[in-house]
Amino acid sequence: MTSSTDSAPLLSIDGLSVSFRTRRGVVNALDRVSFDVGCGEIVGVAGESGSGKSVTAFSVMGILDRAARITSGSIHFEQRDVLGMSQRQRDAWRGREASIIFQNPRTALNPIRRVGQQIADVLARHSPDSPRVIRQRVLDALRQVRVSDPEKRQNAYPMELSGGQCQRVGIAMALACSPRLLIADEPTTGLDVTTQAVIMDLIRELARSRNLGTVLITHDLALAAQYCDRVVVMHAGHVVETAEVSQLFTSARHPYTAKLLRSVPSMVDRLDQLQAIEGSLPDLRRNDLPHCRFAERCERRLPVCDSQALTLEVVGPHHRVACRNPL
Amino acid sequence: MSSQRILEAQGISKHFLVDKGGLMRRARSVLYAVDNISLHIDQGEAVGLVGESGCGKSTLARVISRLVDPTAGTLSISGNDVTHIGSLRFVHSPLRRKVQMVFQDPSESLNPRFTVFDIIADPLRQLCRPKRKAEVVARVEEAARAVNLALELLERFPHQLSGGQKARVGIARAMVVDPELLVLDEPTSALDVSVQATVLKLLAHLRQEAGVALLFVSHDLNVVRLLCSRILVMYLGRIVESGPTEDIFNRPRHPYTKALLSAVPSLRADGRVESVHLEGELRSPINPDPHACRLAGRCPRQQERCLREEPELQPCGPDRAVRCHFPLD
Numbered sequence: 001m002t003s004s005t006d007s008a009p010l011l012s013i014d015g016l017s018v019s020f021r022t023r024r025g026v027v028n029a030l031d032r033v034s035f036d037v038g039c040g041e042i043v044g045v046a047g048e049s050g051s052g053k054s055v056t057a058f059s060v061m062g063i064l065d066r067a068a069r070i071t072s073g074s075i076h077f078e079q080r081d082v083l084g085m086s087q088r089q090r091d092a093w094r095g096r097e098a099s100i101i102f103q104n105p106r107t108a109l110n111p112i113r114r115v116g117q118q119i120a121d122v123l124a125r126h127s128p129d130s131p132r133v134i135r136q137r138v139l140d141a142l143r144q145v146r147v148s149d150p151e152k153r154q155n156a157y158p159m160e161l162s163g164g165q166c167q168r169v170g171i172a173m174a175l176a177c178s179p180r181l182l183i184a185d186e187p188t189t190g191l192d193v194t195t196q197a198v199i200m201d202l203i204r205e206l207a208r209s210r211n212l213g214t215v216l217i218t219h220d221l222a223l224a225a226q227y228c229d230r231v232v233v234m235h236a237g238h239v240v241e242t243a244e245v246s247q248l249f250t251s252a253r254h255p256y257t258a259k260l261l262r263s264v265p266s267m268v269d270r271l272d273q274l275q276a277i278e279g280s281l282p283d284l285r286r287n288d289l290p291h292c293r294f295a296e297r298c299e300r301r302l303p304v305c306d307s308q309a310l311t312l313e314v315v316g317p318h319h320r321v322a323c324r325n326p327l
Numbered sequence: 328m329s330s331q332r333i334l335e336a337q338g339i340s341k342h343f344l345v346d347k348g349g350l351m352r353r354a355r356s357v358l359y360a361v362d363n364i365s366l367h368i369d370q371g372e373a374v375g376l377v378g379e380s381g382c383g384k385s386t387l388a389r390v391i392s393r394l395v396d397p398t399a400g401t402l403s404i405s406g407n408d409v410t411h412i413g414s415l416r417f418v419h420s421p422l423r424r425k426v427q428m429v430f431q432d433p434s435e436s437l438n439p440r441f442t443v444f445d446i447i448a449d450p451l452r453q454l455c456r457p458k459r460k461a462e463v464v465a466r467v468e469e470a471a472r473a474v475n476l477a478l479e480l481l482e483r484f485p486h487q488l489s490g491g492q493k494a495r496v497g498i499a500r501a502m503v504v505d506p507e508l509l510v511l512d513e514p515t516s517a518l519d520v521s522v523q524a525t526v527l528k529l530l531a532h533l534r535q536e537a538g539v540a541l542l543f544v545s546h547d548l549n550v551v552r553l554l555c556s557r558i559l560v561m562y563l564g565r566i567v568e569s570g571p572t573e574d575i576f577n578r579p580r581h582p583y584t585k586a587l588l589s590a591v592p593s594l595r596a597d598g599r600v601e602s603v604h605l606e607g608e609l610r611s612p613i614n615p616d617p618h619a620c621r622l623a624g625r626c627p628r629q630q631e632r633c634l635r636e637e638p639e640l641q642p643c644g645p646d647r648a649v650r651c652h653f654p655l656d
Contacts, residue, residue, distance in 0.1 A: 048519045049490075163380075192379045192546050194605055197590035201604070219519050222549075222592040263524040265549040266593045274553060276525035280489060 008079055009036035010213035011060065011098075011181055016073035018055055020065065025285040029055045030237045031293075032073065034312070037181070037213040042204065044224035044245075045217045046260070047234035050281050053217045054103075056234075057183045060215075061100050062090050077181065096126045098181040099174040101203075103189050105166035109158040115169045116142070116154025119176055126177045141172040145202060164195035168202070175206060182207060183215045188223070200227050222266045225249055230318065233257045236281045236293035239312060243319040253315055253326040256294050292324070300325045331370040332406065333507045333540050334391065334426065339364045339400035341386050345613060358613045360386040362564035363400070368508060373534055373541040375551035375572070377587065378561035383612065385431075385512050387561070388544045392428040392510045393417060405507070424454045427501035429511045433493035433518075437485040443496050444481040447471065451503045470503040473537070474529055491522035495529065502533065508540045509533075515550060527554055548591050552576055557646070560584050563612050563621040566640060570647035580643060580654040582628045620652070628653050 018030040030052045037043045045053045058064045060075055060082070075082040077098065085093060102108035110118055119138045123129065129137065142150035145168040158166055167187060174182060184203055188196040204227050207214040218224050224231050224245070231248050233241045233256065241254040252258045261267055262275040279297035282289060290296065295305050305324045312320040341361040360383040368374055378384045389395045391402065393409065401410045404422045417423055427450070430436035437446055447467045457463050471478055474495040485493060494514060501509055511530070515523040531554060533539055545551050551558060551572070558575050560568040560583065568581040579585040586605045605625045615621055620633040632652050640650045 048521055193548070193590045194379055194587060197592075198604060200592075220592065221520070226592040260521065263521045265520075265523075265527070265547070265553050266591065268553070271527060271531050271553040274524045274527060276528060277521040 010039045010041075010078060011037040011215075012076040013056070013060065014074050014076070016056070016059060016075065017071045018052075018059055018064070019069055019071055021067045021069070022285075027284045028237060028289065029068075029284060030059070033234070033237070033239050034073075035232045035239060035242055037215055039180070039213050040208065040211040041230065042207060042214040042216060042228045044228035044231040045215060045234060046219065046221055046224050046231055048219060048260075048277075048281065050236070051234040052237040053219075053234055054185055055237075057100060057185050057215065057217055060181075060183065061094055061098065063094075063100075092126070095122055095179070096177045097179050098183070099177070099179040100183040100185060101167070101170050101174045101187045103186045105163055105170045105187075105190075106158060108170055109166060111158055114155050114157060115161070115166075119154075119169070119173050122173050122176050137176070141176045142169070144175070144206070145169075145172045147172070162195075163191050164199060167191065167195075167199050171199075171203065171206070175210075178210070179212070181213045181215075183217070185217045186219070187216075196223075203227075221249075221260060221264050233260065237284060238293050238310075238322065240294065240323065241319075241321045242312070243316075243321075247316065247319050253319070253321040254294075254323045255298050255300050255325075255327060258327055292322070300327075332367055333370055333404065334366075334368040334542075335403045335406075336364065336366050336391060337401045339387070339390055339402065340398045341383075341390050341395065342398045356614050359383075359564045359615060360612060361390060361397075364561075364564075364566055365400075366559060366566070366569075368540050368542060370507065371534060371538045371540055372557065373531075373543060373555040375555035375558045376542060376544045376561060377546060377548055377551055377558060379546060379587075381563075381612070382561045383564040384544050384561050388428065388510050388512045388542065391542065392426050393423075394428065418453070424450075424504040425507045427504060427506040427509055429497050429501045429509060429514050431513045431516060433490060433497045433514075434485065437493060437496060439485055441484075442481065443471075443476075443483055443485070443488070446485070446496055447481075447500050447503050450500060454504050466503055467499075470499040473502055473533065474499045489522075490518050491525055494518060494522070494526050498526075498529065498533075502537070502539070505537075506539060508542065510542045510544070512544045513546070514543075516545070516547075523550070530554060548576075548587055549593075560587065563610065563615065565621060565650060566648075567622070567650045568648065569640075570644075574644070574647060578655075580647070580649040580656075581651050582626050582655065583622050585655060586627075620650075628655075 014034050016030055016033045020027040020029055033056055047053055059070060116138045119141055120134050123134050123137055138154055139150045142154060147153050147168050188199050216228055228245055230244050232239055235256050241257045252261060259275060259277045263277060268274050282293055282296055290306055291309050292305050295301050302325050310322045312322045315321050339361055340363050343358040343360055344355045345358050364387060376384050390397045401408055404425050407422060409422055412420060444467055447470055448463050451463060451466055468478060471481060476495045476499060515526050530541060534541055543551060543555055555572055558572050559566050562583050568584045579588055618635060618637060620637055623629055623633045638650050638652045640648050642648050
């Protein structure tokens with residue numbers, strides 16, 4: 001349970017805005033997103049689909065779609081300006097110092113390349129080792145994520161492995177070059193609960209033992225509660241609340257967080273306590289988006305919500321909320 | 328009592344022949360997807376079927392909806408044995424409409440070239456053969472209203488709908504023929520939590536209002552707990568534990584059930600169960616050892632007997648059964 005406000009954070013995202021050009025107008029996917037990730041800290045980024053979680057991750061990694069444009073803000077990694085890096089510097093940085101585990105392990109791997117070869121590709125890209133050393137490092141990487149019988153499994157194609165095994169390969173690939181920042185983008189979507197528990201335990205254990213800064217992107221607040229130190233809640237491209245896990249789940253201040261918590265089946269005892277969040281995310285192409293993008297779904301909306309721009313206000317130690325009328 | 332029984336399955340098995348490869352592809356082995364399962368569902372009841380992927384729960388759901396024919400066993404709908412009615416004749420049987428299925432991924436299971444209206448009207452036209460167009464329109468609109476689908480959406484195509492709306496179209500399509508049992512194969516696994524809550528509430532509402540029974544297939548025990556009164560836990564083609572939801576949650580008897588329960592992330596610190604993780608992965612359902620418990624190799628309570636003799640499904644307490652030599656207390 002570390003929080004790194006005193007020392008400089010590993011990753012610092014500040015006022016990041018991203019928009020996408022589409023045939024039907026400009027989508028303002030992220031609006032002034034800011035949060036930090038410290039060394040050895042696991043930060044959850046939670047929200048519905050379309051809230052901008054993955055766009056945030058892709059912006060950090062520099063793998064956004066060509067239609068995307070970062071309109072403002074900065075990303076710093078160990079006080080180095082990531083967005084200011086040249087393409088070549090960025091390519092060297094990605095994979096070696098920061099890496100990502102993708103959402104669907106089966107589709108994230110190349111289907112016609114043996115998994116060991118795919119890990120070797122990453123290693124060869126970032127280190128001048130001889131093929132023999134690389135082969136050894138591939139086996140080490142597979143052993144670390146506890147793939148049984150790595151000598152044999154390295155020759156398998158993704159389709160020959162189960163979903164859980166594929167995700168282990170994905171983790172092995174992400175950690176092969178010993179990065180310091182790990183982004184896990186919904187790493188257990190599409191996996192069984194039992195496999196999910198094993199994979200999440202593995203990610204947590206590796207992150208802790210290597211003192212990694214970890215970002216866990218998820219829509220499952222229960223998962224975030226179990227594995228994260230701190231959670232950033234996003235809604236429609238805004239960060240609406242950030243807090244330490246214990247605080248968030250006992251005293252959420254933003255109406256959206258509170259509603260999100262009550263929509264999780266494990267939070268309630270009976271079905272009638274379960275609450276759906278009415279309405280849907282606002283159309284992010286609109287020019288007249290309200291200051292608070294949750295306002296149109298909110299029961300606690302006040303006139304002041306529409307008149308003033310929102311900022312994240314500090315409401316407690318490590319607890320910030322962007323709301324004019326918090327709970 | 329028997330008049331209320333909507334579905335009764337006796338000793339249902341579904342085996343698939345798989346090629347082992349080899350010259351001439353003669354070497355065949357048998358995949359035991361569903362192996363000798365009996366279950367029954369009464370009117371208006373909500374039954375949960377849980378297990379990991381690959382345990383055969385989707386195959387069982389398909390057999391029960393008679394999308395595939397069982398290898399062995401009998402299936403009766405409202406007391407009528409339907410196992411011996413050929414597939415082609417069954418389509419025209421009045422029993423066909425009584426069991427309807429809602430598929431897993433709402434985006435993949437809707438025809439992209441049909442409008443929402445036609446998607447919902449299709450089973451109605453096939454199974455109920457309405458005489459007049461006005462009747463089709465009336466029943467489609469009624470089904471749409473029942474699932475809170477705005478009527479203006481009926482003219483749209485699936486790609487113009489959100490995930491939650493597609494899920495509701497899938498349910499409306501099943502409900503339009505007025506079934507007595509909905510078989511739901513992980514209907515919420517592709518949805519966000521906030522949308523999942525809406526769909527769960529809708530299903531509970533349909534069960535109450537229309538009196539439709541539900542067989543809810545899922546790997547998420549938390550969802551099943553809220554919706555279902557009875558749970559069947561499946562592992563490698565077999566039922567390993569069954570019983571009322573509360574009992575199973577408070578006192579799981581099978582080590583596998585316990586592991587499943589502890590794997591579900593929980594938000595409440597007080598309710599944090601001790602974590603029991605299963606080592607390894609599901610064994611292959613191809614030619615399983617008939618003399619060993621199928622959990623053997625992953626089970627924390629495994630003993631020598633488990634490798635010699637496969638346990639039977641034994642009753643243990645009211646409405647409960649467990650398949651284990653050494654059940655938990």
